[in-house]
Amino acid sequence: DDLVDFASELKLSFFQLGISHQISASIVMQVLCHVLPSLEKIRKEGLDGHEKIKSYIWWLSLGFAIVAACTVSCYSLQYSIYAASHRVKHVILTSFLLVLGAMSTTWICDTITESGFGHGSSLIICVGILTGYTNTLHKMLTQFSGNVCTSWPYILGVAGIFMMVTMGAVLVTEGCRKIKLQYYGFKLASSAGKENSPVTEVEPYIPFNINPTGMQPLLTTSYLLAFPSIMASIFRSPFWENLKEILNPMTSVGGSPWIYYLTYAFFVFVFNIFDIANLPKEISDYLNKMSARVPKIKPGRATVDYLTKIQTSTRFWGGLLLSLLATSSLLLDRYLRQINEGFSIGFTSVLIIVGSIIELRRSYQAYNVMPALSKVLKRYGA
DSSP: OOSSOOOSSOOOOTTTTTTHHHHHHHHHHHHHTTTSHHHHHHHTTTHHHHHHHHHHHHHHHHHHHHHHHHHHHHHGGGGOSGGGTOHHHHHHHHHHHHHHHHHHHHHHHHHHHHHTSSOHHHHHHHHHHHHHHHHHHHHHHHHHSSOTTTTHHHHHHHHHHHHHHHHHHHHHHHOEEEEEOEESSOOOOOOTTOTTOSOOOOOOEEEEESSTTTTHHHHHHHHHHHHHHHHHHHHOOHHHHHHHHHTOTTOOSSSOHHHHHHHHHHHHHHHHHOOSSOHHHHHHHHHHHTTEEOTTSOTTHHHHHHHHHHHHHHHHHHHHHHHHHHHHHHHHHHHHHHHTTTOOOOHHHHHHHHHHHHHHHHHHHHHHHHHHHHHHHHHTTO
16 A cells, blocks of 8 residues: 555565556656657557557566566565575566566556457556455444444545545546537538437537546556655665655654645646647647638637647646545545544545546447447448
8 A cells, every 4th residue: 555665574466566567658658759759650650550659568568567576576585584595586586476467467458458448557446446445344334333323424424525526526537628610511421310320410529628638647646756655665765765754644754744735736737737749739630631620710820729728728627626636535535544543435546436437438338339330331331
């Protein structure tokens, strides 16, 4: 739970590294694709380019996994009796097993993603959170078993907060602003008048989501703020130790807990509004190829400026709402942990779970509509 904040004993598992190496590789590759012209050219090559980028991400995640496995293996020497006389063999064997577990997790995530049922890494994290909720539920039932009558106000209050957090997560995930489009000399095929047709004519639009990256800003911020703790555990440097204490919300030794929460809210906000892909420019180019335009907006630079303004506005309010919701969830978790003998509901985890379920629902709906859509396209000769 403390992300490699080791104590007097060390427990390693086959999947110890989780999917942090894959998330780090995806973030690095996303940055490189818009910094290096060669990678940007490959990214625009369609399906073939996508496969090349995915292979690069796989090799990069393998490199991150090897570095992380070697670091954990070297640090585990002081906890291993076997390593007293076989230090090199211990590091090689432990690193090999950790890398094997990490890349197995990567393969599982890629398989889920390619099947079309949501994003694999998000679902893996969601399942891990749901698994941990069994322990939390057992502690809650144990605590309330002796005084059920007096605990009803508390249970109703927690249920109410749970519903509010869930509705907030749905709003952040589903909220978007729709920009209408017009096509030059082209009319959509309509199935009006065909009662059994699964497709109806809809007005074309561009959806600008207030939170286009889902719950990824929460995961990225959590890994970023946990990095000083990991470095302090490995190197024991005074700098990392002080930074770890400053960013520790459970103590006030290094700084006030509000420093951590303000930093957390700031990074969630920044990661949500940050657009390295220059999406308005790509949308404008795509509209020109499709002979489409935004009503009352001239094609070209005016369209890019208009879409940039819309995207900045939606992402600003979406980032503000997401950071407020995530920080409030952290504060509620801290309060409940203080009054519940060290455990809490985990409202931040609820945000991730709701986002993953909504993404899974979208993928399932798209999977179901594909056969009907194929029939309609064949009917119109597409």
